Amino acid sequence: MNNALRLSRSVLQSADSSLKCSMVICHGLLGSKNNWKSISNALAQKNCGTPERYDKLVVFDISTTPKPTIQSLTPIIDLMSSVDLKALGHKNNGNIGMVRNSLMKEWDKTVPNPTMRAFLLTNLGEKDGEIFWKVNLKAIKSCWNQITDFPAELSGRVFNQPVMFVAASDGKYLGQSDLPSVRKYFPQAKIVQIANTGHWVHFDAPNTVTNLITSFMLDKSFDPTSFADVKEIK
Template sequence: MSSVDLKALGHKYNGNIGMVRNSLMKEWDKTVPNPTMRAFLLTNLGEKDGEIFWKANLNAIKSCWNQITGFPTDLNGRVFNQPVLFVAASDGKYLGQSDLPAVRKYFPQSKIVQIANTGHWVHFDAPNTVTNLITSFMLDKSFDPTSFTDVTEIK
């Protein structure tokens, strides 16, 4: 997103945000192959007085990326000793085997599950499964993730 020259695109299309979106939908075809995902990302475009801009503060996200994506190491032995559900993607890379010891240490009552055929945005790839999984976890004291056909519990 940060590599897009929105000023040039805005000028090219006379500040017409719809035309800029259409142009990026085509331009990002290979980078973001899923058209629904492209459309979602492009909802972050804004327009004011003919100037096209990203609504998200990309510079802040970039400068704080390690804090955003990292696991806090300064918890000083604190433990959250209540049920917690971690939902991972089968094709994702953000909750891996190397993260499990820390998850178990800080959240000893955690359930860690993986949803089949999903990428990083599990809620986007499998919205019904995610909704049903979380609802079941919140409402059912004897929550059993193995009752879902496309969910695997990670022990």
């Protein structure tokens, strides 16, 4: 582990202090640990991290197959990189709220979805009056192909434990055509789809996501179709 990085993290204690193993939740590109705070708290209270259920995996709206739609994010990275935060911060007296409001208005045509704009601008940070991006945009751009592709070195390797891929009903990143590729690496995988959700499934349907994960982790006879707004893709 000589090359290990110390990641920013939040540690939530289970309602049962005797449990010694963990559930690890990783956010997506341009996200943060705060995106999962409410669901993480709910799962911690449900004691999902028990030892005999440790080797399970849940994946949200991404596939093992590269998608052309992911390239639609590259202009977003370029847009964020182009902002002169030093000048904008000076203009707004180092007030991060004012900088955020300014960019919300400035980006209204480039990023027409206000929810998307607000999400991107959660990556703004402030320290001693200096405004900065909390994400390393330069590193994301230089490593884009590695970030958006499935690692070639994993070809031929499998994770033969229960896995649940959760797809958005209105998403473009995971669907029925991905099942063969998913099963190539994860033979026991199920792909389930939650109704009326976009790519940020956990944002659009937090209660269903929490209950779905809980059932998957705790119920040995897990049946996703027992949820009214969930269907299994076969």
